[in-house]
Amino acid sequence: MQYILEFLGLMAVFSIFLVVSGADFAAIMTRLGMGWFAGVSYFFTVKTIRDRFIASGKWFNRITGAALVAFGFRLALSRAAD
Secondary structure, eight states: OHHHHHHHHHHHHHHHHHHHTOHHHHHHHHHHHHHHHHHHHHHTTSHHHHHHHHHTHHHHHHHHHHHHHHHHHHHHHHHHHO
16 A cells, blocks of 8 residues: 555656656656566565565664664754855
């Protein structure tokens, strides 16, 4: 369900490309977006990959969370400097 909602959001953004950049660019971006989501969904349906991802989920979440906190801290410092 989440992929469908993200895909619909992508289509809403791509409609802006159609108006601003032309139909060719919008078609290319739409194909790339559809390919990306199809690839990610296929990638995580492979049993060995899915099992490894679930097993390392705690570390993946910790690393991702630390990266997001670092980016937020960097953003706060850059805005404070302005």
